Amino acid sequence: MSFSNFDILIKGAEIVDGTGGPAYTGSVGVKGEKIAAVAAGNLEAKADKTINGSGLVVCxxxxxxxxxxxxxxxxxxxxxNLIMQGIxxxxxxxxxxxxxxxxxIQYxxxxxDAWGLALKPDWKxxxxxxxxxxxxxxxxxxxPLVGHNAVRGAVMGDDFKRKATREEINEMKSLLTEAMETGAFGLSAGFDAASAGHFADVGEVVELVRIAGDRGGMFAPHTRHHQSQWPADNPSEFGYGLFHAPKGEIITGRYHGLLEAVEISRKAGSVPLNIAHLTPAYSVPQPHPDFLDEALAKATLMDVVDSAIDEGLDLNYNxxxxxxxxxxxLPVIESFFSPLLVLPEWLRALExxxxxEKLRDRGFRSRVKEVIYGGKFKFGMLHPVTDPYWMDCYRILTCKNSDYAGKTVGQIARKLKPHSIIEAVYDESVETVFNILIDDPGATWALIIDKREYGALPxxxxxxxxxxxxxxxALPAMSSSGQGVYGYGVSPTAFGLFPHYIRLYVKEKKVLTLEEAVMKATSVPARKVLGLSDRGVLKEGYFADVVVFSLDRLKEGEDFLEPSKPPExxxxxxxxxKVVYEDMKxxxxxxGKVLRKT
Ligand SMILES: [Zn+2]
Ligand SMILES: [Zn+2]
Structure with a gap:
């Protein structure tokens, strides 16, 4: 036993060190910025601050x-919001x-401003x-990662809905080179509709990803069709966020998007790939949304992830x-006025x-329905055709009609059409949204289940x-929905995802052991993805980034009306x-430091 002095000493805790190795009772000593000791048993030493870790996990x-x-x-x-959940x-x-x-800078x-950020940029x-x-x-x-949209936007400005010229690509390459040489860990991309990256030629992306890869960086794509799979009957419209997806057909847009990402990494010289927010590659319309999700997740792993890994690609995903x-x-009505959507002019022009008021008219309702089913429309993140069970994903939070509040759109609709699930889900659900808006134009709802991930997550x-x-x-402790970027994102997820992850998948579903769950949240991203050799593990000489929590008491907030409740x-x-959070404060x-890739 050493008798050195520590700034902080956590004694008698269950040590889960992040490597996946078995937990044991021990002590962790911190001195300056670093971990100075990790030892089994009770370390006898003087410390400015001693934390009694009995009954607690330290990781x-x-x-x-x-x-x-x-x-x-x-x-x-x-x-x-990040700190209170241990990030x-x-x-x-x-x-x-x-x-x-x-x-x-002016552009x-x-x-x-359009994103709703209160910032005055003075950097280039x-x-x-x-x-x-x-x-x-x-x-x-x-x-830091550097974003392809940002690089493309810097070079092309508003004129991004086309392929870039050779000169423009060269300019992007030089901006990206500067970012990589100054410490970026790689290039991220977003290929969904309306973003600058969506319009890039694959060749452009390959050239840029190669620059990131040559400097030891990764490629982190938000893959094409991830969010925006519009229905289209005209084959000339396929691609560019449009996807042929009539009712009842297996929807494979995400599969093609994933294959494209793998292909880009391969063509750029097998650049390490970190796929953003993976969801099942296929959507199959099904009346009970989680029946097939596990099968679809397994198919996704087999068809995309494992085959790329077997081929030798360094592929990870989050x-x-x-x-x-x-x-x-969010206000329900925002779906019809979102600046992120491509809506017809006659709809855009309305207050x-x-x-x-016009929703009381049957003819008007039919016209709006045509937009909903056939157009580039989404309820928040879900398209009513390519996400055919969207109505069970949206719960009405507030409405002057108390019959509606607390129910999903699907629950309300099925009550009105008890004898026909098809009618209820396809038609009555949209009618229900109209009725809600007539009863209360200020009614709000929330996406309570992103069913693309529901059964797939384990x-x-x-x-x-x-x-x-x-x-x-990043959000303040007491957040209201107006504080999110683009007006959304203030969700219980933003305040308690990691406690939820451990509580649900370790304690409740027993999908992962505590050691595995901690490893996936610490040393796996640190070592496997970021190549950090001094973070993500409780080990002498490593930076002292530490969380102490009670596995018994761990509980995330889950109320959409009070989203910023700190996890217990x-x-x-x-x-x-340095202690940044204690006694729920x-x-x-x-x-914190900006970690620059060296
Ligand atoms: Zn994304
Ligand atoms: Zn994202």
Whole structure:
């Protein structure tokens, strides 16, 4: 036993060190920024602060491999929502979206404003941006990716709905090279409809991914058709976010998107691939949404993940480990006015009051239904044709008609058409949305189940290439739905995903052991994905990013009307040797670092 002095000593806790090795009772000593000792039994030493770990688990801080916290980290540097759930490091810049590089600050300000971020950008290069964040200070560590949309947007501005020219691609390459040489861990991309990356030629992406790969970086794609699978009958419209998907057909858009990502990585020289928020590659319309999800998840692993790994590709993926996804309380009416959708002019031209008034007219309802079923329309994240059971995924949270509040759209619709499931799900559900808006134009709902992941999550989490992520922004402790980027994302997920992941998959479903679950949230992202050799494990000499929690008491908040409720059972969170969360409160300090790839 050593008798050295520690700044912090956690005694008599169950040590789960992040490697996957068996837990044991022991002590962890922290000195300065680092872990100074990890030992079985009770370490007898003096410490400025001693934490009695009896009955508690101590493990490395959670590493969130897919986050958008970088977008709001200057606004909310304490990132209280991440810290309260034990996240000590986040990988930002995902889905093709990063806040640098910037070429034209005025143009970029317009984008920032449209996203609803309260930011005044005064940086241009990726290095400028990272220095800005470093100077401002922040609580969690930030691992930066550079986004393809950002690189493409910097070069092409608003004129991005086309292939880039040779000169433009060369300019993108030089911006990306600067970002990689200044510390980015790789290139992220977003190929879904309406984003700049969506319009890129595969050749452009391959050239860029090669630059990231040559500098030891990864490729992190949000794959094509992940979210936006529009129905289309005209074959000339296939691709570009449109997918042939009439009612009843197996929908394979996501499968093609995944294959494309593997192909890009392969063509760029087998660049390590980290697939964003994996969902089953196939959607099969089914009246009980979770019947086939496990089978679809297994098929996805076999057809895409394992075959690429067998071929020798370094492929990992993350999953939003909460079937509620990132849904938050939103006005129902927003679906008809979202700036993210391609809606016909006659609908765009209406005021909200006019719209709800006209819904009383049957002819008008039919016209709107044509848009809903045949157009580039979505209820939030779900298209009513390519996600045919969307109505069971949306629950009405508030409505002046008390018959509706607390029920899913599908539950309300089925009550009205008890003898025909087909009529209920396809037609009556949309009629129900109209009726809700007539009763209360201010009614709100939330996406309560992202059923694409519901039954698939255990299968995806068990696979060695899979790890949990949040896909959320940095938020303050008391958040209202208005504080999310683009007005959404303030969901219980944003405040308690990691406690949920451990409680549900370790304690309740017993899908993973505690050691496996912690490993997938710590050393797997640190070592396998990021190549960090000094984080993600409780080991002498490693940075002291630590979480202390009670497995018995661990419980996430789950109320969409009170989304920012802190999870129970998280006793203490330490970042770089400093206590940042204790007694259910953030301590207000900002010891986080920008981790630059060296
Ligand atoms: Zn994404
Ligand atoms: Zn994302």
């Amino acid at each position: 490395p801080g959670f590493i969130d491999p897919h986050s958008h916290a970088d977008l709001s980290i200057l606004q909310y540097p304490l990132a209280e 000590t490091t986040f990988v930002g810049g995902n889905c093709g979206i990063s806040l640098a590089p910037v070429k034209d 970029f300000q317009g984008i920032i 290069s990726f290095n400028d941006w990272l220095e800005k964040v470093e100077t401002a200070g922040h609580t969690p560590n930030y691992v 999953v939003i480990a909460w079937s509620r996804s990132i849904g938050s309380q 909200k009051e006019e719209f709800t 299968t995806f989490l068990k696979h060695p290439a899979g790890m949990p992520c949040t896909d959320v922004h 059972g998280v006793s203490c969170v330490i970042v770089n040797g 953030h301590t207000g300090i900002t010891p």
